[in-house]
Amino acid sequence: MKRIGVLSGGGDCPGINAVIHAVVKRAILNHGFEVVGILDGFEGMVEEKWRSLNYNDVSGIMPLGGTILGASNRANPFHYPVCDEKGKLCFEDRSAKVIETYEKLKLDALIAIGGDGTFHVAEKLSTMGLQIVGVPKTIDNDLNGTDLTFGFDSAVKIVTEAIDALHTTAQSHHRVMVVEVMGRYAGWIALYGGIAGGGDVILIPEIPFDLAKVGEFIRKRQQAGKRFSIVVVAEGARPQGGDMVVQKIVKESHDQIRLGGIGHVVAQSIEEKTGLEARTVILGHLQRGGSPTAFDRILATRFGAKAVDLVAEGMFGYFPALRGKDIVPVTLKEAIVSLKVVPLDSPLLDVARSMGTYFGD
Ligand code: F6P
Numbered sequence: 378m379k380r381i382g383v384l385s386g387g388g389d390c391p392g393i394n395a396v397i398h399a400v401v402k403r404a405i406l407n408h409g410f411e412v413v414g415i416l417d418g419f420e421g422m423v424e425e426k427w428r429s430l431n432y433n434d435v436s437g438i439m440p441l442g443g444t445i446l447g448a449s450n451r452a453n454p455f456h457y458p459v460c461d462e463k464g465k466l467c468f469e470d471r472s473a474k475v476i477e478t479y480e481k482l483k484l485d486a487l488i489a490i491g492g493d494g495t496f497h498v499a500e501k502l503s504t505m506g507l508q509i510v511g512v513p514k515t516i517d518n519d520l521n522g523t524d525l526t527f528g529f530d531s532a533v534k535i536v537t538e539a540i541d542a543l544h545t546t547a548q549s550h551h552r553v554m555v556v557e558v559m560g561r562y563a564g565w566i567a568l569y570g571g572i573a574g575g576g577d578v579i580l581i582p583e584i585p586f587d588l589a590k591v592g593e594f595i596r597k598r599q600q601a602g603k604r605f606s607i608v609v610v611a612e613g614a615r616p617q618g619g620d621m622v623v624q625k626i627v628k629e630s631h632d633q634i635r636l637g638g639i640g641h642v643v644a645q646s647i648e649e650k651t652g653l654e655a656r657t658v659i660l661g662h663l664q665r666g667g668s669p670t671a672f673d674r675i676l677a678t679r680f681g682a683k684a685v686d687l688v689a690e691g692m693f694g695y696f697p698a699l700r701g702k703d704i705v706p707v708t709l710k711e712a713i714v715s716l717k718v719v720p721l722d723s724p725l726l727d728v729a730r731s732m733g734t735y736f737g738d
Contacts (some may be wrong), residue, residue, distance in 0.1 A: 535660070553653065557658070591608070
């Protein structure tokens with residue numbers, strides 16, 4: 378009988394519990410494997426925090442947001458945060474401890490649910506001999522090698538509903554509402570949410586925008602009788618010749634930069650350039666909360682089941698990816714070679730432009 382560990386690394390998102398649910402059921406019912414849940418991402422492997430996961434432990438968890446195992450995006454074992462005697466933050470390579478815990482728990486494989494940061498760690502551990510399989514998770518949808526990551530659809534639903542709600546207040550007050558959404562360096566959430574919510578302007582990192590032209594576009598809408606506008610801006614969007622707005626630096630994290638605040642810059646510029654009243658709403662972590670959509674539950678279930686099958690087949694160093702309608706194995710290496718951003722020839726940009734949406738270029 379094989380014994381497999383499962384952990385959720387990086388930030389949480391809707392659908393992680395659906396993956397855990399699928400992993401445990403596929404492992405027990407189809408392969409006769411035993412499953413161990415590692416707590417708080419790779420922190421659990423370094424600090425030896427774990428729990429057994431039986432069939433009954435995963436009953437009813439599919440609709441739950443977050444992760445029953447806890448997550449951490451500050452626990453890179455190769456750059457592990459510790460404090461010296463004076464309490465000053467410093468870092469140590471604790472990857473050997475991960476291998477030690479893996480052996481102590483008598484694991485035959487580890488399933489790492491995560492995004493870019495988790496996959497970087499998983500790939501490195503895999504080259505050190507750990508039998509590891511990934512599951513592609515992130516609301517940002519920026520992981521290479523898979524058409525979609527789970528969590529993205531749920532985030533887009535939240536953004537769409539927020540834009541719908543903002544439409545009515547924008548309309549009543551004849552205002553410009555600027556909605557800032559997550560996504561790091563990729564504009565997928567802004568693009569999908571913006572199209573679904575009927576955003577008049579969508580600003581994404583892949584297309585640096587001209588603030589003067591954005592103001593001009595909104596002024597023209599006003600002149601044409603449209604007395605309100607909705608601007609959807611990705612947190613990683615930036616003006617031409619300008620920089621992304623950094624909110625804070627998290628030294629313990631794989632990607633230390635936390636973006637946020639470009640919405641205020643855009644709203645202020647619109648007010649100055651048009652004389653119209655503008656308000657900013659930063660959706661923030663709401664986009665990672667709540668119950669996964671049916672689409673994400675199904676995708677997460679397919680990913681979780683396939684991850685266990687990959688373990689059974691000895692396909693280590695791989696993750697299940699969505700390609701078209703199929704779930705196929707792809708190497709962790711391929712996922713981390715670069716971030717998947719919105720291509721400038723994306724048909725979605727074209728269709729949005731044909732609806733009159735402006736991208737600020
Ligand atoms: O990668 C997911 C994500 O939600 C990004 O969209 C966002 O930039 C970042 O994580 C926020 O990280 P934290 O939860 O550490 O604030």
